[in-house]
Amino acid sequence: MIIQLHPEIAAAQRSRIGETVAQFGYDAKEVITQHGIYWVCVGTAGFDIRRIGALAGVKDVHRVDAANKLVSRLWKVEDTIIDLGNTIRIGDGSCALMAGPCSVESEEQVADTVAFLVQQNVKIMRGGVFKPRSSPYAFRGLGMEGLRMFAKACRAAGIRIITEVMEQEQIDAMYDYVDVFQVGARNAQNFNLLDALGKTDKPVLLKRGLSGTIDELLAAAEYVFSNGNEQIILCERGIRTYEKAYRNTLDLNAVPVLKEKSHLPVVVDPSHGIGLRAHVPHMALAAVMAGADGLLLEIHAQPEKALSDGQQTLSFAEAASLFSKIKTLEMVRENWMDLWQ
Numbered sequence: 578m579i580i581q582l583h584p585e586i587a588a589a590q591r592s593r594i595g596e597t598v599a600q601f602g603y604d605a606k607e608v609i610t611q612h613g614i615y616w617v618c619v620g621t622a623g624f625d626i627r628r629i630g631a632l633a634g635v636k637d638v639h640r641v642d643a644a645n646k647l648v649s650r651l652w653k654v655e656d657t658i659i660d661l662g663n664t665i666r667i668g669d670g671s672c673a674l675m676a677g678p679c680s681v682e683s684e685e686q687v688a689d690t691v692a693f694l695v696q697q698n699v700k701i702m703r704g705g706v707f708k709p710r711s712s713p714y715a716f717r718g719l720g721m722e723g724l725r726m727f728a729k730a731c732r733a734a735g736i737r738i739i740t741e742v743m744e745q746e747q748i749d750a751m752y753d754y755v756d757v758f759q760v761g762a763r764n765a766q767n768f769n770l771l772d773a774l775g776k777t778d779k780p781v782l783l784k785r786g787l788s789g790t791i792d793e794l795l796a797a798a799e800y801v802f803s804n805g806n807e808q809i810i811l812c813e814r815g816i817r818t819y820e821k822a823y824r825n826t827l828d829l830n831a832v833p834v835l836k837e838k839s840h841l842p843v844v845v846d847p848s849h850g851i852g853l854r855a856h857v858p859h860m861a862l863a864a865v866m867a868g869a870d871g872l873l874l875e876i877h878a879q880p881e882k883a884l885s886d887g888q889q890t891l892s893f894a895e896a897a898s899l900f901s902k903i904k905t906l907e908m909v910r911e912n913w914m915d916l917w918q
């Protein structure tokens with residue numbers, strides 16, 4: 578059960594609600610976010626929830642028979658929209674584009690990418706400065722110095738930044754330069770990191786774990802929300818299966834299923850999802866028609882020279898061609914809205 582409280586609830590009303598919840602044998606955890614005060618109540622007894630709804634100070638109450646409650650559609654029917662300011666939004670029915678290199682490499686690379694994104698009217702740039710790499714000898718990112726340079730170029734162009742945070746100790750230093758914190762697939766169950774991001778007020782994009790299930794992705798989101806941050810984006814980026822013909826198996830089933838289960842926006846990363854440059858556009862377009870609220874794409878002026886993930890990175894020409902096809906599909910999708918309702 579989720580009880581939403583009025584923002585100006587009086588102390589006596591709070592106590593009365595607490596007593597009633599306890600009387601029914603439920604344990605309550607209070608969650609205060611940017612947008613509301615929630616009590617997540619766990620218990621088994623059956624009772625008429627109108628008894629709670631009738632109490633002064635209660636804004637709304639719903640039974641949520643799902644393990645991951647705050648992220649569930651069972652209490653919040655309308656879609657959550659992530660508002661990055663200046664009309665830049667994720668989850669508003671459009672397909673938000675987030676594009677940039679796998680890794681931030683140099684001032685010149687960032688400047689070239691920013692110029693390209695401005696020309697393409699893409700408002701969110703991705704780029705890793707703390708890189709989780711399978712080999713300790715591979716390029717592991719430019720760190721904070723790279724992030725400051727990345728932020729300066731993007732701020733000047735009105736572009737928002739999404740970048741990966743690998744550990745909770747990095748959050749404070751990164752905070753001023755980041756618009757969306759990305760949690761990578763390898764950290765999908767780093768519960769201390771998720772707790773800490775729940776205590777910030779910036780949006781968090783959660784990648785699905787390397788072999789993560791839908792419920793595990795929702796549980797990661799529940800960690801963030803239950804710590805006080807409800808600005809969360811779910812990201813399908815492919816899972817490890819027995820298939821070796823491509824880097825991962827992009828599970829587009831996840832898009833409609835996550836959107837049915839959760840009110841949070843769902844975006845797709847076809848670059849890591851298939852890992853093959855030639856087929857990234859196919860899967861990106863398929864993701865749009867599956868209902869994705871956005872795409873996270875790796876692009877580079879010279880993909881063959883990229884310091885990481887060049888094999889799955891689109892050139893600017895390939896990206897421009899894909900963006901225009903996405904626009905066409907968005908119009909098709911708008912006419913078929915009944916599919917997603």
Ligand code: PEP
Pocket residue numbers: 679705709760761762763784814846849
């Ligand atoms: C990335 O986005 O560059 C990245 C490392 O992604 P993932 O965590 O999905 O592997």
Ligand code: MN
Pocket residue numbers: 679680849875885886
């Ligand atoms: Mn990458």
